Amino acid sequence: MSDPSPALVKDIRAASRKLVREFGFLDKTIAGTDLSGSGVHAIMEIGLHPGLTARDLAVRLKLEKSTVSRLLKTLEKRGEIELARSQTDRRAFGLSLTAAGQETFRAIDRFGEQMTRGALSRVKGISAATVAGSLAAYAEALSSPEEAPQAPRSAFEIVEGYQTGMIGDVAAMHARTHGGIVGTGPAFESVVSRAMGDFMRRIGNPANNSWSVVEDGQVIGSITIDGEDLGGNTAHLRWFILSERLRGKGLGKALLRKALSHCDRLGFDEIHLWTLKGLDTARALYERSGFELADEYVGDQWGKAVTEQKFIRKRPT
Numbered sequence: 001m002s003d004p005s006p007a008l009v010k011d012i013r014a015a016s017r018k019l020v021r022e023f024g025f026l027d028k029t030i031a032g033t034d035l036s037g038s039g040v041h042a043i044m045e046i047g048l049h050p051g052l053t054a055r056d057l058a059v060r061l062k063l064e065k066s067t068v069s070r071l072l073k074t075l076e077k078r079g080e081i082e083l084a085r086s087q088t089d090r091r092a093f094g095l096s097l098t099a100a101g102q103e104t105f106r107a108i109d110r111f112g113e114q115m116t117r118g119a120l121s122r123v124k125g126i127s128a129a130t131v132a133g134s135l136a137a138y139a140e141a142l143s144s145p146e147e148a149p150q151a152p153r154s155a156f157e158i159v160e161g162y163q164t165g166m167i168g169d170v171a172a173m174h175a176r177t178h179g180g181i182v183g184t185g186p187a188f189e190s191v192v193s194r195a196m197g198d199f200m201r202r203i204g205n206p207a208n209n210s211w212s213v214v215e216d217g218q219v220i221g222s223i224t225i226d227g228e229d230l231g232g233n234t235a236h237l238r239w240f241i242l243s244e245r246l247r248g249k250g251l252g253k254a255l256l257r258k259a260l261s262h263c264d265r266l267g268f269d270e271i272h273l274w275t276l277k278g279l280d281t282a283r284a285l286y287e288r289s290g291f292e293l294a295d296e297y298v299g300d301q302w303g304k305a306v307t308e309q310k311f312i313r314k315r316p317t
Contacts, residue, residue: 012138023115026317027267032111033104038063038071038265040108043097046081047105051094066160067262070206080104156213156221156246158254162203163212167196169219173241181276182304196239199226207235207266211258213242213251221246223255225262230272235263237273240282247281256289260313270314277307286311 004012024030031040038061045060046052052060058068072095075081080101083093097105120128175189182188202208207227212219220243226236237259242252263271275282277296291311299308 026315031108033108035104036266038067039075042068042071042075043080043101043105044108046095047097047102047109050096053094057095064160067209070204074206075101156215156249156251158211158251158258159214160209160211160258162200162210163214163219165217166210166212166219166222167193167200170196170222170239170241173220173222173243174239177241177244178276178279181278182306185304187304192239196224199224199229199238202228209259209262210239211255213246213255221251221255223259225259225271227263227266227268233267233269235266235268235271237271240273252282252285256285260289264315268315270312273311275309275311277309283309283311286313289313290316 020026030037033040035043041061042057045057049056054068054072055065057072058065061068063071072081072083076083078100079098081095082098083095120131123131171189171192174192178188199208203210205228208225210222210224212223213221221241223240224238226238230236240252240255240259242255246252260271271291272294273286273291275286291313293309294312295310297308298305300306
């Protein structure tokens with residue numbers, strides 16, 4: 001294909017965003033169900049490919065294994081899926097739909113077919129075959145690793161979920177990083193440790209997660225989303241911290257992207273975070289990611305009066 005003009009690229013990108021909106025992927029639930037987008041896709045993939053393993057599903061949905069594990073637990077609890085031990089690999093479990101899951105699958109399928117038939121009936125000037133062929137070719141090109149630009153790999157890997165020792169590691173990083181603002185006594189570190197300890201008991205719940213940079217068994221960078229403590233379909237971004245030597249390597253942006261992606265995928269209306277005034281680098285990163293300063297006040301919960309700031313990011317529309 002010849003190199004497209006900037007105007008055409010802009011038009012295709014705009015159309016792609018509109019497809020996402022019209023199919024309802026920005027809504028809390030989609031396809032006429034009470035399921036999230038990832039839940040709907042999981043039901044469809046399992047329905048179309050009975051016996052699919054959790055690992056296979058993670059690859060198809062492009063989700064991390066722990067995220068898929070929580071998703072499957074939710075679907076199993078709802079009575080939508082069941083697991084059976086593989087006959088060829090006794091360590092693996094194949095996924096299949098229950099009777100309730102098959103009814104959900106049929107409802108999703110009917111919804112998609114009605115949308116597609118309705119849209120095709122309003123398309124003028126080109127055939128359905130042309131639409132199908134063009135979309136298929138475009139989707140295939142998007143997924144082709146040979147065509148996709150490769151981002152430079154960091155020497156550090158970001159891992160998901162609880163990591164052994166992370167409560168102490170993250171609390172210590174906060175104390176060392178923010179000691180100049182809140183003071184170097186034990187109050188600040190103790191508050192962080194207690195709050196993290198309470199949260200880690202429920203980190204496995206679907207709304208919650210953490211992402212960390214680990215080196216030699218030690219957490220040297222981390223971010224957490226608590227999707228339960230604030231209520232009202234509001235996520236709480238907590239304990240975002242990097243070791244000094246990691247800064248400038250893009251790892252802060254990468255951690256924040258994972259946290260925001262988690263929130264958008266689950267359909268949170270807003271994300272709230274609290275930080276300390278004077279952390280200008282962090283503030284700039286928040287604001288570039290769509291957060292806006294919502295409140296500023298003096299608090300003393302850390303053992304010393306400091307100016308705290310509350311930032312809010314609303315779900316993109």
